[in-house]
Amino acid sequence: MSSSTLADRLARTVAGTPDAVALRDGRTTLTYRQLWERTATIGAALRARLGKDGMVALLRPRDLTQALVLVACVRDGLPVLVLDPGVPVERLRQIVAPIPEGVVVAADDAPGPRLGPGWTPADLPTVDGGSGRLDGGTGPVDGDRHDPIVVIATSGSSGRPKLVALEHAGLDNRIMWAVREFDLTRRDVFVHCSAPGFDFGLFEVLCPLVLGATLVLPDPDAHRDPEALLAAVREHAVTVLHGTPSLLRQLSRLPGLADTNLRIVFSGGEALTTGLAATLARATGAEVVNEYGPTETTVDSLAYRCPADGGDGDLVPLGVPIDRTGAYVADPDAEGRGELLIGGAGVARGYYGDPRATAAAFVPDESTPGGRRYRTGDLVRRDGDGLFHFLGRGDDQIKVRGVRIELAEVRAAYRRHPLVLDVVAGGVTTPDGTRLAVAVEVADDTVPAAELRRFTGVYLPRAFQPDRLDVTESLPRLPNGKVDRQAVERGWAAAFADVPEQPAAPRARTAEVDLLGTLLRVAGEELGLERVEPSDDFFALGGHSLLAGRVVSVVEAETGRSIPLRAFFNASSFAEIIELTEAGWARDGV
Template sequence: MTPPRRAGGPAPTDRLDSRFRAVAARGPARTAVTDAYGPLTYGELAEQAAIVTRALRDRVAPGQPVALRAGRSRHALAALLGILGAGASYLPIDPGYPEQRRRHLLEDSGTQLVVTDGALAPDETPLAELGPLRLAARPPVPGSAVLPPDTAYIIYTSGSTGVPKGCVVGHAQVLALLDAAVPLFGSGADDVWSLFHSWSFDFSVWEIWGALLYGGRAVVVDQETATDPDAFAALLAAERVTVLDQVPSAFGNLVTEATASGLRLPALRHVVLGGEALVPDDIRRWWAAGVAPGAAVTNMYGITETTVHVTHCRLTPEILREAGPGRTPIGRPLGHLDVQLRDETGRPVPPGERGELWVGGAGVSHGYLGRPELTAERFPQDPEGGGRRYRSGDWAVADAEGFLHYVGRMDGQVKLRGFRIELGEVEAALRALPGVLGAACLVDDAGRTPALAAFVVADRDTLPPARVRELLAGRLPVHMLPQALHYLDRLPVTPHGKLDRTALVAARTGGRDPGAARVSIP
């Protein structure tokens, strides 16, 4: 097996795995992680990671991607640490993804090795048994992209053309985030972090390393518990979690459970929200119920391409009152980043005027895997000087003091339940279904939390909602499946022939009827 070619230059000496080993050496008997199987010490976790490292060491080049296809458990953390310890990078592949998407991620990345806690695919050859984990080889992919040797992970995000794209992030970029952000929370060895999110969602990067690089304890939340607010609330209380990371929609479910049950979390010090726009009423309900009187609530706007978090905003009743509809307070940039608001020509806009967020600094990632044209477009050299920046595609407004409010997307990309979703990718999947003559998607924000609504030009009897759901589930991950389906005789268009999304909103609510009939997807 021939490893893919790598970009030149040595791998870094200051790495996530080396910092972890230093923490483990200082306190090997401290509890590092707790999951459904019980506690595991730093020393034990380091030993399990070393088993994976030894199996990989002679099989990988610096930065080479190794797929991590594992559920939420201590075993996944050991695998992740072991992959990095061998000098490789990890490509998280959620076992719950449809087979077609899992295969695309492996083939697009040129990944030749897989570490998994589950069954192997038919084209995978077992190489080693690593306790509860298995190492397997995949057929080589010709023409694999060149990766920097300091690559730590590749996380795929939704693509507007229907093809997901991999974002390449280095060790230095993650360490810059942690060095800038963790001190803001005063987090250390006494903290207990919840690991709530899928490894395929970059919020998990913050959770994993925020706990393990500072001597804290990570509580892995399994999939079943994560989707059950009652069980999740009980876990938070039993484990005395001090740092809770949540997407606002999941937080809203927790608030509902907490207010109904009288839950109290006296140990909780911080609630960190990110991944989508705030629901201010949920935060007010949280405060009013007195669930965690000692816990600060912080909103952190972030982007995968600039390494998880970009800004931070400690929320107060006053900040929420001043935000106003359609304006999410995101505060100020973290210390390792520089954020500017630019117009369509790339020129800075004055305070109070809407502009696109351009992000520069130590957290800007290497770009997209094997997509040089897209990387050049989205990561241009700053025309005002200062190196590369990432053009976020997000609109924001800054006041005279530089305090930022997020006000929406420039394109068809949305964030729901913490995941970035290109509406074009969902629409492409819908149009590919037999019997669909046209398709469009939008975010339905009429309820307490936003939801994805789909509109199709199709015959309901021939292609009923259950069948649509079944077919889409074979193409898209769960977080990209529409929550509601509307059948249309035709897609409404503007006088210029473009899709009339305003008319779609009216069709959704019944105010205008171009042949619409709302059908909830189970």
């Protein structure tokens, strides 16, 4: 077993290839020499402000600063909590509550100091990184490979988020396994397209930099804009791409995917179908790899190299354990089915500040002295070839577009509303993956769904807003008075099955068309809302990238006028979407 840390590997790479391109974001290109200098300056500034028990909260969009701060923390041994700046302030406060103090690296409009009394802004210095020296900063700080390196917030079954503390050793093992398994080299070009706070982003940033390869940082909204992501992949000759099946499915529908340099496509975060795997392999000529692993086992624990035709059955297997990792079926039934437990190098330290939850989820590994196994809650079976196959969940957790959602958190947010009497939340299987649905019983039938979405938006991030929200004065009940969940789920299934895949035939373009009115009506229909206001935020109402694409298609079909998908991500209201669209038309002379 190597005793090297990622900081050691990065230092050796910088010394060996100081003038190679490390980072590129469309405006800025940094060599490894410049990367080393900038991260030294950032690390020194953070260390000067950080108390003994403090942590760095990285509250940035996926941009150059986010990548540099992450690298600075890794090389200087500073524990870092990676957060999504799009998460509501109330939820951010819940996330950081167990941490007594820290510094916040935030965008200008992010609520850094408001996280709590022990949190202060980082006030990072401006770094131009042009001196050409390699002796800046402290360099890698000596530390234990089992010290926490990164903390990731995940959904919690108690109704509050949990903090997973990952160790240096686990992340190093995960990255170096991939380097060996897929022959990754400094000739590869990686793209960082995971949403902020998504654990695979750690691999996307750190793996290329310890290799001496190039990391491409596309537009911060590229994880929600497949066309922008594909443009970056083509422009920068990206060879290694990761995405959730939801994102990869959107990419697979774009004609330009065939004209890329991709050689490996990693899929993770959701169940991958054999059909999508085959489509991706056929379109790109790349190897498609299905990866599985909860955050508690450091990004990924099992992997499967998909055959070019996708393989047999509906779902691609989870695969086999990666190096120095064990996978076990606990208490299997007569057909070999049981809960998946994972042990080995990737098992996280536990839940930060929550020893009770840690003890429940991380159990002793009887095969390894002092070792532990993580109880995933996933039901699996192991076939005769040693491959693990996903069968479902044994608890109240679902994954939607790669995001892990504890339904208890969703229910808790809706129950905060004074007029909500009861809540049912669940996942609905659709051709585009699992979707979140919520049914709410209210005391007053005048409570609009839009109000409930706005109310819960204070506590729930965008990814936790339901794809379908039903509001009623009376949920269906069984004779014993309990909610008839099966009846509710049948209604959801029927509703999702009735969603048309293709919009109506396009109408002729007219100069008099009410584009805003059409957008509001179509968005309301797709969101299941009776009324949508021009000042409403599409995503705050429960919208997502897939739904935005459908709204754009329907509006164009009805009006003959095109709304750029990117406008949804750059605007905070429907009115602003139209303003950006009109400005684009004026500029382009349309």
